[in-house]
Amino acid sequence: MHPVRKQRLIVVSLVVVLSSAAVGLVAFALRDNINLFYPPADVVAGKAPVNRSIRLGGMVVEGSIERSSTELDTTFWVTDYEASVAVRYSGILPDLFAEGEGVVAEGKLNSQGVLVATQVLAKHDENYMPPEVAAALEGKTAPGEAATP
Numbered sequence: 001m002h003p004v005r006k007q008r009l010i011v012v013s014l015v016v017v018l019s020s021a022a023v024g025l026v027a028f029a030l031r032d033n034i035n036l037f038y039p040p041a042d043v044v045a046g047k048a049p050v051n052r053s054i055r056l057g058g059m060v061v062e063g064s065i066e067r068s069s070t071e072l073d074t075t076f077w078v079t080d081y082e083a084s085v086a087v088r089y090s091g092i093l094p095d096l097f098a099e100g101e102g103v104v105a106e107g108k109l110n111s112q113g114v115l116v117a118t119q120v121l122a123k124h125d126e127n128y129m130p131p132e133v134a135a136a137l138e139g140k141t142a143p144g145e146a147a148t149p
Helices: 003-033 040-044 131-137
Strands: 036-038 053-060 073-079 084-090 102-109 115-122
Touching: 036 040, 040 053, 040 084, 053 084, 053 131, 084 102, 102 131
Parallel strands: 036 053, 084 115
Antiparallel strands: 053 073, 053 102, 073 084, 102 115
C-alpha cells in the first residue's frame, strides 16, 4: 500500500472512531434528561419507568387536593378519566392550578406509584391545554359529562 493512502486510511479511521466515541458520550450524558410523557392510564398499567424523570398529564381530580398546614407540600390526583395517579409536590403551585383543570407534572415515579413532582405546570387560559394532555384525553369524558361528537 502506498504510504500516502495508508496515512489517509489511518486519519479517516481515527476520525470515525473519535466521532463515534463523542456521539456515544453525548448520548450517555443526555439519557437522564429525557422526559417522556405518560397519561395516568399508562402509569397505572406499569408502562412508565420507576425512578426516572417523566411527565404526567391529565385533569386534577375534583376534591383530591390536600395541602399541608405547616409546609408547602401538596398531594393531588391526576386523571385521564380511565385511571388516576397520585402526585406529591413540595413548592408553590401555579396560580391557575385548580381542581378539574388540566395539569402536567414533571418528576419521578416512586415504587408506590406516586409521582414525586419537581415541577407542576397548569394551563394558562380557559381554551389552552398542553398538546400531550389533549391527545391523552381525546375522546374521553369526565363522569357526568356528555361526550362531544
